[in-house]
Amino acid sequence: MRFHKYHALGNDYIVMDPADFPGWSAPTTEQTRVICHRNFGAGSDGILWGPLPTQRAQFGLRIFNPDGSEAEKSGNGLRIFSRYLYDQKKVTTAPFTVDTPGGVVNVVIAPGGQLLTIDMGHVSFDSAKIPVVGAPREVLQEKIQILDREFIFTAATIGNPHCVIPLPTVSPELAHRYGPHLETHANFPRKTNVQFLQVLDRANIRIEIWERGAGYTLASGSSSSASAAVAHKLGLVDRKVTVHMPGGQIGIEIGDNFSIRMTGPVTRVAEGTLHPELFTTKV
Numbered sequence: 001m002r003f004h005k006y007h008a009l010g011n012d013y014i015v016m017d018p019a020d021f022p023g024w025s026a027p028t029t030e031q032t033r034v035i036c037h038r039n040f041g042a043g044s045d046g047i048l049w050g051p052l053p054t055q056r057a058q059f060g061l062r063i064f065n066p067d068g069s070e071a072e073k074s075g076n077g078l079r080i081f082s083r084y085l086y087d088q089k090k091v092t093t094a095p096f097t098v099d100t101p102g103g104v105v106n107v108v109i110a111p112g113g114q115l116l117t118i119d120m121g122h123v124s125f126d127s128a129k130i131p132v133v134g135a136p137r138e139v140l141q142e143k144i145q146i147l148d149r150e151f152i153f154t155a156a157t158i159g160n161p162h163c164v165i166p167l168p169t170v171s172p173e174l175a176h177r178y179g180p181h182l183e184t185h186a187n188f189p190r191k192t193n194v195q196f197l198q199v200l201d202r203a204n205i206r207i208e209i210w211e212r213g214a215g216y217t218l219a220s221g222s223s224s225s226a227s228a229a230v231a232h233k234l235g236l237v238d239r240k241v242t243v244h245m246p247g248g249q250i251g252i253e254i255g256d257n258f259s260i261r262m263t264g265p266v267t268r269v270a271e272g273t274l275h276p277e278l279f280t281t282k283v
């Protein structure tokens with residue numbers, strides 16, 4: 001049961017190749033929770049289960065959050081999975097495609113594998129696609145009351161749901177205090193990722209992130225994509241945006257119809273073996 005650990009700006013993932021896990025169809029919720037646990041397990045912001053067979057692309061991928069929930073898409077996860085394929089010599093620097101539950105993406109790896117560019121698909125603000133409860137609409141600058149504060153949010157999807165809250169200044173404390181309540185708010189039938197957004201100038205934004213099923217993370221590719229798209233939709237930034245996060249920066253280019261091109265690094269951390277004894281602990 002070999003695993004491969006990487007991080008993308010401190011948003012770390014464990015790659016588990018089905019070929020190394022005979023008899024497994026996918027990690028169960030219990031297995032995922034203990035593998036990802038920072039004390040009782042190997043520790044990770046999620047599991048990347050692939051490559052899987054698919055008719056829609058060259059490689060299939062499933063993404064699991066540390067709470068065991070499955071995500072439709074992960075930007076950092078896609079860069080890490082693509083780097084794994086490169087390290088295993090399953091791909092070269094020629095473009096290739098990866099199929100996720102949230103859609104097919106196109107990947108280009110720079111020589112050496114440390115920098116990757118991914119066409120993430122199109123951002124939508126459509127309530128039915130995100131989803132957000134209420135009348136069909138674009139969810140732009142709506143009010144929401146959380147604890148002692150009323151926030152103005154814009155919602156978006158790039159395969160997975162996002163709730164973006166522009167503020168004059170943002171902080172990790174904001175994400176920790178209000179993120180969990182926004183993540184699980186009844187507005188969002190499939191829960192949501194949360195970003196507190198500070199616009200630095202027309203080419204730079206800062207976000208603090210509370211991820212669905214993962215909590216506070218140091219970086220997020222889909223959050224970067226959604227936040228930059230929201231800032232552009234609101235007229236606050238141009239089409240090329242650097243997203244600044246505690247773990248580092250991701251480059252976002254916004255094309256026609258809010259198509260998103262994401263460029264960012266991946267760092268190789270370790271390879272190892274999961275021991276069966278790991279699964280005797282319940283977390």
Ligand SMILES: N[C@H](CCC[C@H](N)C(=O)O)C(=O)O
Binds near residue numbers: 072211219222
């Ligand atoms: N927690 C997210 C998936 C991981 C997103 C993030 N790590 C990224 O890089 O996009 C969700 O449930 O939609």
